Every structure is written in C-alpha cells, then in structure tokens.
Amino acid sequence: MSRARGRPRNPEADRAILQAALEVFIEGGVEGASIEQIAKRAGVGKLTVYRRWDSKEAVLAAAIETARDGIPEAPADLADLPVTTLVRKLLPGLAEAIAEPRLRAMIARIFGASVSHPELMATYWENYVVPRRRNTRALLERAQAEGTIAADADLDALIDMMVGAVLFRLVQPEPLDVAGATAYLESVYRQAGLL
Template sequence: MAEPGAVAGVERHGRPRDPENDAAILNAALDLLIERGAAGTSIEAVAQRAGVAKLTVYRRWRSKEDLLMAALEHARNPDMDEAPAGRTIDELVTSTAELLSRPRFRALIARVIGASVDYPKLVTAYTERYLRPRLDALAEIARQAIDAGHFPPHTDPGVIHDILAGSIGSVLLQHEQDVTAAQVESRLQALLRHIGYRP
C-alpha cells in the first residue's frame, strides 16, 4: 500500500525501499494481529518483531490501521482470486474447506471481526477487497450450477449462497483447532444435498 504521492519502491525522503524490510514488517504485523488483535498491536511492537527501526515503519505507513490493512492484503491468497467461470460447486467446496481447516486463517478472521468496533476501516477494507469478491463468485457459481442442472429448476441462487456463507461463518466461529478439511467439506456437501444438489 503506497503512500499518497510516493513512488513505488521509494520512501518519502527519496531513499530506495528495501523489499525485505517491507515483507518483514508486513509479516510481523500479521503475526501480531493474530496473536494480540488489532488493539494489542502497536507500531513499536511491529518494528521490534520485524527487526527494524520504528521510523522505518512510519516511513511506509502513517498509521497502525494503514499498516494492518496492508498486512491483510499481503496475506491474501492469490489462488482464491481466480475467476469463477468454469469452476464447479465441488471445486469451490473443496478449496473453501481446505482454507477453513487452517487454524491461522480462522484466527485471523476472528481478529478482523473483533476489530470491527474500534477499527471499522480495517473490517471494511477486508470485506471489500477479500470477502465480497468471493461471495460474488459464489453467487455466480451457484447460478452456473443451476443452469447445468445440478439443482432443481427454479432454485434460488441466493439460497445456495446463504447456506454456504452461513456454514462458512459457523466454522469460523468454532474454537476447535483440529477441524479438518474433510470434516468441513462433508458438512458443506451435506447442506447442499439437503437442497437438492446432484453432483
């Protein structure tokens, strides 16, 4: 996340930026967000964890919220950004189950949700950049599955969307650390079968 008016790869004072420092700072910010939450994370703690001077962090990001938003973007999984065209419900369920089985991912989402009151911009950015595109893709995949005859005629794509999104939210709220991808996938597939899904 470049600062306004800054040239990519150059700090505000004209010195070249070190990509390794950027990565170390963003990784440290993400780790601390997961461990302590947004309220418990500070620029000072991030700098110490990353092994850089506090000024090095401030040259790149003007506030903690900007830094945390950049850290979330840094953690984004490119595999989840592929276009929905051609993807099946089964493929979506499998990839979603694998992601939801990661304790670190579930912890990150819980921290982001927990920051909604004190750091609304953080949640808004995460929703707009990460969640909304995936929910829109889910709705499109649902429509494609209906058109392909995998659901009864006249099935509302919104129902499929709501069932899967609700189930995903339920998994994210669980505190167990040993939820497996197979368990999540089985649950999602069972819900789909209840509304008439035919692979």
C-alpha cells in the same frame, strides 16, 4: 487501501513488517497491536514502518490484504464443467484454506475489530468476501440454469447463508482439520443445491 507512502521500497523489509503485523494482530487483536511491537517483531526500526504506513491500522490493513495471496483462485479452464463437477474440484482448495488456523484467527480478529475499526472489516470485505460472493453467485446461477436450484430462489439470501455458515464455523472453538472442513463444506453446498 494500504495508504502506502511514496518513499523507495525495500520489499524484504515490507514482507517482514506485514508478516509481523499479521502475527501481532492475531495474537492480541487491534487493541493489542502497536507499531513498536510490529517493528520489533519484524527486526526493523519504528521509522522504517512509519516511512511506509502512517498508522498501525494502515499496516494491519495492508497485512490483511497481503494474506489474501494464499487463497487459491478458481481456475478459469474449469468453467465449462457441470456445476457439481466444478464444486467437487473447488472444494479441496477451499477446505484447505479454511482449515488454516491463521486464517481462522485473522477472521475472528477482524470480526472483533469491526466494533472499533470498521475499516479493517472493509478491507477484509473487499479482498475476501466480495470475490467469494461473486464466485458463489456464478455457481448458483449456473445451478439455476441446470435446474438443481429453484428459479425463484433468493440468491442474495442463499449466498449469505452459505458464506455465513462457513464463517460461523470458523469462529467456533472446535478444531477444524482439512477432512472436517471438507465434510462441512460438502454439507452446506449440498443443502444449498450445489452438490
């Protein structure tokens, strides 16, 4: 997705550029961002940016992809636990991730940009939403096998309802700390039949 060019890379400059791009995007949205601004914030020349990415949209997509690294994966060795135990182990990491103001701001900006820049939403979708939906589906299927979720439940609808509720909470103006995020996730997971 990042449409990186073939030139030799300078990892330190790349990191600075992607970091700057994310900040500029969060502050002003895609309409408020420019390569010039990103280069200035990163302390590099515009050409250094253009050598690696051919548009501000390409830099922003790469920055969104890179920000994904901060979100913890579910450890594979928990897979044999009962669903509620597994959910209890996963919730703290998830709560910490969604209480992060920069992640919330990034998601809000991606939603806003979906009108004019659907490719940023596509990058977000592929890197954040698809893996989360896959994990949620695995949990729901196990809960169905354990009998806490009805066998005829519409899992696609239920996944959208869970992911939608959480994303919806993220763009609400009320502050969200880790304790609030934990309580919110617990109420949604419980209502879904996972706790």
